[in-house]
Amino acid sequence: MEVTLSTPRFCKVSLPLPIKGVFDYAIPEGMDPKPGCRVMVPFGRRAALGVVTELAPSSEFAKVKSLTSQLDAEPLISKTMLEFTHWIAEYYLCGWGEVLPLALPPLVKGKRLKPWKDGEGLTPTKAPPKLTEAQKKAVKAIKEGLETAKPAAFLLHGVTGSGKTEVYLHALEAALDLGGGAIVLVPEIALTPQTLERFEGRFPGMVAVLHSGLTATERLRSFEALRSGRAKVALGARSALFAPVKDLKLIVVDEESEPSYKQESVPRYHARDAALVRAKMENAVTLLGSATPSFESFYNARSGKLTLLHLPGRVGQAGMPQFEFVDLNALGAKNVQDDALSPALVKALNEAKQAGEQSLIFLNRRGFAPVMCCAKCGQSIQCPNCSISLTFHKDMEGGSLRCHLCGHSRRPPTLCADEKCGSKNLKLLGTGTQRLEEELRRVMPGVRALRVDRDSVGGSASAEFHRELGAQVHAGSLDVLLGTQMLAKGLDFPNLTLVGVVNADASLAFPDFRAEERTYQLLVQVAGRCGRADKPGRVLVQTRQDDHPCLRAAAKQDFEAFYEARIGERKDLGYPPFGRMAALILRSEDKAKAMQAASDLAVLLEKEAQKSSPRRVQILGPAPSPLIQVKTWWRYRILVKAADSKSLHALLDPLVFEHSPKGALLAVDVDPVNFL
Ligand code: ADP
Ligand code: ZN
Ligand code: ZN
Numbered sequence: 001m002e003v004t005l006s007t008p009r010f011c012k013v014s015l016p017l018p019i020k021g022v023f024d025y026a027i028p029e030g031m032d033p034k035p036g037c038r039v040m041v042p043f044g045r046r047a048a049l050g051v052v053t054e055l056a057p058s059s060e061f062a063k064v065k066s067l068t069s070q071l072d073a074e075p076l077i078s079k080t081m082l083e084f085t086h087w088i089a090e091y092y093l094c095g096w097g098e099v100l101p102l103a104l105p106p107l108v109k110g111k112r113l114k115p116w117k118d119g120e121g122l123t124p125t126k127a128p129p130k131l132t133e134a135q136k137k138a139v140k141a142i143k144e145g146l147e148t149a150k151p152a153a154f155l156l157h158g159v160t161g162s163g164k165t166e167v168y169l170h171a172l173e174a175a176l177d178l179g180g181g182a183i184v185l186v187p188e189i190a191l192t193p194q195t196l197e198r199f200e201g202r203f204p205g206m207v208a209v210l211h212s213g214l215t216a217t218e219r220l221r222s223f224e225a226l227r228s229g230r231a232k233v234a235l236g237a238r239s240a241l242f243a244p245v246k247d248l249k250l251i252v253v254d255e256e257s258e259p260s261y262k263q264e265s266v267p268r269y270h271a272r273d274a275a276l277v278r279a280k281m282e283n284a285v286t287l288l289g290s291a292t293p294s295f296e297s298f299y300n301a302r303s304g305k306l307t308l309l310h311l312p313g314r315v316g317q318a319g320m321p322q323f324e325f326v327d328l329n330a331l332g333a334k335n336v337q338d339d340a341l342s343p344a345l346v347k348a349l350n351e352a353k354q355a356g357e358q359s360l361i362f363l364n365r366r367g368f369a370p371v372m373c374c375a376k377c378g379q380s381i382q383c384p385n386c387s388i389s390l391t392f393h394k395d396m397e398g399g400s401l402r403c404h405l406c407g408h409s410r411r412p413p414t415l416c417a418d419e420k421c422g423s424k425n426l427k428l429l430g431t432g433t434q435r436l437e438e439e440l441r442r443v444m445p446g447v448r449a450l451r452v453d454r455d456s457v458g459g460s461a462s463a464e465f466h467r468e469l470g471a472q473v474h475a476g477s478l479d480v481l482l483g484t485q486m487l488a489k490g491l492d493f494p495n496l497t498l499v500g501v502v503n504a505d506a507s508l509a510f511p512d513f514r515a516e517e518r519t520y521q522l523l524v525q526v527a528g529r530c531g532r533a534d535k536p537g538r539v540l541v542q543t544r545q546d547d548h549p550c551l552r553a554a555a556k557q558d559f560e561a562f563y564e565a566r567i568g569e570r571k572d573l574g575y576p577p578f579g580r581m582a583a584l585i586l587r588s589e590d591k592a593k594a595m596q597a598a599s600d601l602a603v604l605l606e607k608e609a610q611k612s613s614p615r616r617v618q619i620l621g622p623a624p625s626p627l628i629q630v631k632t633w634w635r636y637r638i639l640v641k642a643a644d645s646k647s648l649h650a651l652l653d654p655l656v657f658e659h660s661p662k663g664a665l666l667a668v669d670v671d672p673v674n675f676l
Helices: 079-091 096-103 133-147 164-177 193-202 216-228 238-242 271-281 295-302 333-338 343-354 433-443 462-474 515-527 549-556 559-573 591-611 645-656
Strands: 010-014 023-026 038-043 046-056 153-158 181-185 207-210 233-236 248-254 285-290 307-311 322-327 358-362 371-374 391-393 400-402 426-429 449-452 480-483 496-501 538-543 580-588 617-630 633-642 665-670
Touching: 010 038, 010 096, 023 038, 046 079, 046 096, 079 096, 079 271, 079 645, 096 238, 133 153, 133 164, 133 285, 133 307, 153 164, 153 271, 153 295, 164 181, 164 193, 164 248, 164 285, 164 307, 181 238, 181 271, 193 207, 193 233, 193 462, 207 216, 233 238, 238 271, 248 271, 271 285, 295 307, 295 559, 322 343, 322 549, 343 358, 343 496, 343 538, 371 391, 433 449, 433 480, 449 462, 496 515, 515 538, 515 549, 515 559, 538 549, 549 559, 580 591, 580 645, 591 617, 591 633, 591 645, 617 645, 633 645, 645 665
Parallel strands: 153 285, 153 307, 181 233, 181 248, 207 233, 248 285, 322 538, 358 480, 358 496, 449 480, 496 538
Antiparallel strands: 010 023, 010 046, 038 046, 371 426, 391 400, 580 633, 580 665, 617 633
C-alpha cells in the first residue's frame, strides 16, 4: 500500500482500567488498525489488550509507545457500539475500557467453531394464534414505529397472561421482514427452555441465545453468527444488550421492572435504561413490556417519553386470579414457630390436588432455616465475614451452616458461641424452602412435590432441570411446585390453579424506597402463574398485615391505581423518577478506615454541592450500609440525590476519577437498585 501523508500514524486505545481517558499509541509500519479493532500494547511493564477507539494524524505527547500487535483485521466493534459503550462509561461513571469487553467476543485460542445452524430443514413448531383485538392494535403501532425514520419507544403494559410474548413475536417478525435484526432481553431466571422454545420455535435457526451458562466457544459462535447476520435475533439476559446484531431494528425488554436488569458490578449499567439509549443511537424501536411496570417507565409513559400500549385482559377464559388473605396474627403462637403452611392453605392445596390441578407455593428463602440460635441466651450464629446470620441447610449428615452472601460454610456447632452461656440447646428459627418441603410432605402425605430453588436446580444444570420440570407438569405427574422467585416468572402451565404465598411481609420490610413497588410486582407476577387457561386461579397470601395498602392493591391487580396512590410520595421525597440518585460505597477491611473515608468524602461532596446555586444536589450520609459487612469488607454509604442527571453528573464526574480515599475503596453506583 502506498503511504500517503494522510495515513494516520497514531491511534487512541482504551484499556480496561477505572479511568476516564484513552491512551495514545503509534501505529508501526505494516499495521493498519481501525476503530473497533483489538490491539496488544505495552502498558507500564505489562502487555495489555485494548481497543482502538480513534485514529489520529498526530499525538500531543512527545514520547509515544507503539502498538505491539493488531488482533483483528476488521473492527469487531461497530462505530455505534463504540459510541454506546462510551455513553455507558460516561453515564455510569466508570472507565470506557471497563465497558468495552461486554461488546467483545471471548478470546478463544485454536478452537475450530462448529458452523452456525442455518435453519435449513427446520420449520416453525407452532402456528401463531390469531391475535386478540388488543394485541392487533399493539402490533400495528409497533409496526408503524419500525417503519418510521425516528422510531418511538413503547411500553407494553399487559396483565400476566395477556399475550405480551405473542406481541413480541409479531414485533420480531416485522423487524425481520424489514431485513433487520433484534435483541430480546429477559430476566436471567426467565431464560427457561420454555421461553427459548417459544422464540426458537417461531424463528428456527435465527435465534442466538446468550446466557451465563455458555462456554467461551459457544459464546464466540453466537457472537460470530450475529455479527455476520446469519443469526438475526439475540436472546438473553442483561448483557445480550451488547450483542453485535446487524441492522438492529428492535430491542425488546421483557419484565422491564425486573431488578436483575441492573448489573451490580462494574460497569453498573441498567439494561432497560441503556436499551433505550442504544436503540436511539441505532434508530431502532424499543419495546418494554411488563404486567407491573416500573414507576420510572410508567411515569415516562405518562409524560409521553414512551408510547403506552395496553393489553387489558387475559387471553385465557379464566380471567384474573382471585386473591384471599390469610391473617397469620389470628393463628396463634404455635403456628408462628413451627408451621409455615396455614390450615387454609393446606385445605386449598388438598382441594386442588383432588381436582387434579397443580399448585405453586412461593417462599423467597432457600435453605432449611434462616437462623440458628441459642434457646437460652438468644445469640444467633453469624457469618464471620458478613453481618448476617448463617442459614441452616440440610444438605449433608448433620447439616451445614451457610452464608448466602459470601458462601462461607461450616458445620453447625453443638454449644452456644457465647462462652459464658455455653448452652447445648440450639434451635432453628424460621422456614426456608427445604423445611417447607418437609412440612408439606408431612401435612400432605403422598403429595408429588418438587422444590425449585438455587440449591435444587444448580447453576449450569438449570436448562435440563426446567425441561424435566416442564415435562412433569405437562404429564400431570406433579401436584405441588414449591420454591423461590425462580418460580415467579415466565412459567406458563395451563393446569396450575392455586398459588400460595407463605410470607408476603418479608419483602415489605426491605430498607429500600422501592420495597412496596417490589412487593407488588412479586405478588402479581407469582399470582400470574395460575389460572392461565380456562380454569380460574386462586391466590392465598399469608400475612400479618392483611390491610396493608400495597397487598390490597396487589389483590386488585390494578397497577394504575397502585401507581396513582404511591407516586405522590416519590415526588415529595425526590426519589426517582423525580430526580436522580447515586450511591457511593466506601469499603475497607478496617472498619474505622471505611468510616473515616466515607465521612471525608461526604464533607468534600457537601462543599462542592454548596457551590451551585440554587442548590440542586443533596448529600445524605455517610451511614453504615444495611449490610455493613460483606465478605470481610466494612461498608459505609453516601447517597447523592439530585434534581436531575445533569446536576448529579456535574457534581460526581470531576470527583470520582480523581478522588482516592485513604485506606478504602470507592464504588459508585448511578441509579442504584440495590440499597443493601
Ligand atoms: P404474557 O407474556 O403476557 O404472560 P403470553 O404471551 O405468554 O402472555 O400468553 C399467555 C398464553 O396465552 C400463552 O400460552 C400463549 O400461547 C397464549 N396466547 C397468547 N396470545 C394468544 C391469542 N391471541 N390466542 C390464543 N392464545 C394466545
Ligand atoms: Zn447461649
Ligand atoms: Zn458471609
